[in-house]
Amino acid sequence: QQQVKQSPQSLIVQKGGIPIINCAYENTAFDYFPWYQQFPGKGPALLIAIRPDVSEKKEGRFTISFNKSAKQFSLHIMDSQPGDSATYFCAASWDSNYQLIWGAGTKLIIKP
Amino acid sequence: EPEVTQTPSHQVTQMGQEVILRCVPISNHLYFYWYRQILGQKVEFLVSFYNNEISEKSEIFDDQFSVERPDGSNFTLKIRSTKLEDSAMYFCASSEGRGPSYEQYFGPGTRLTVT
Numbered sequence: 001q002q003q004v005k006q007s008p009q010s011l012i013v014q015k016g017g018i019p020i021i022n023c024a025y026e027n028t029a030f031d032y033f034p035w036y037q038q039f040p041g042k043g044p045a046l047l048i049a050i051r052p053d054v055s056e057k058k059e060g061r062f063t064i065s066f067n068k069s070a071k072q073f074s075l076h077i078m079d080s081q082p083g084d085s086a087t088y089f090c091a092a093s094w095d096s097n098y099q100l101i102w103g104a105g106t107k108l109i110i111k112p
Numbered sequence: 113e114p115e116v117t118q119t120p121s122h123q124v125t126q127m128g129q130e131v132i133l134r135c136v137p138i139s140n141h142l143y144f145y146w147y148r149q150i151l152g153q154k155v156e157f158l159v160s161f162y163n164n165e166i167s168e169k170s171e172i173f174d175d176q177f178s179v180e181r182p183d184g185s186n187f188t189l190k191i192r193s194t195k196l197e198d199s200a201m202y203f204c205a206s207s208e209g210r211g212p213s214y215e216q217y218f219g220p221g222t223r224l225t226v227t
Binding site: 031041046094102103 | 203217220
């Protein structure tokens with residue numbers, strides 16, 4: 001119930017393509033769904049987050065799509081660039097709780 | 113831009129030894145966290161800390177772990193008697209407030225290797 005399942009484990013996309021990373025959850029109490037980006041040797045950094053009252057959120061080239069009935073959310077990166085190559089983590093939490101429940105991570109490589 | 117810092121970047125210790133991992137949170141933040149990431153696995157929450165006491169802890173955070181804010185700037189994680197399975201990357205994070213409305217800012221991590 002506490003898990004967040006993330007796929008794929010790794011992803012290689014040509015520059016300009018649209019990588020899509022998917023996450024699924026079981027706990028309907030989750031009400032906050034962030035995505036984190038992590039570069040080698042660095043800690044995770046918040047990229048974009050969504051609440052379940054909206055189905056999509058865009059920030060620059062990054063878009064979260066949220067399907068409440070399916071309990072799934074995904075990250076899309078438009079016009080991907082080699083600088084987007086990183087590990088991406090989805091996570092979830094609920095407002096009364098401090099802790100983030102993390103997905104397993106996706107290693108994304110954008111080929112020039 | 114303010115950032116969370118952690119020291120050391122890499123710590124090697126023998127099984128059974130005590131280790132202290134150090135973090136300096138962002139100065140105006142009030143909530144502090146420790147997470148760990150075993151190599152190749154997901155990030156796992158360990159503990160959150162506010163007002164000089166633990167607010168929440170996970171099942172992983174057993175009696176061998178402790179946290180402390182010994183002065184106005186440092187936030188430490190102590191592992192009393194390390195085990196091989198404690199080998200992981202440990203991340204400290206801090207936030208201004210409680211809950212999802214407040215972003216948690218992560219440090220670069222300390223890689224702990226227990227031999």
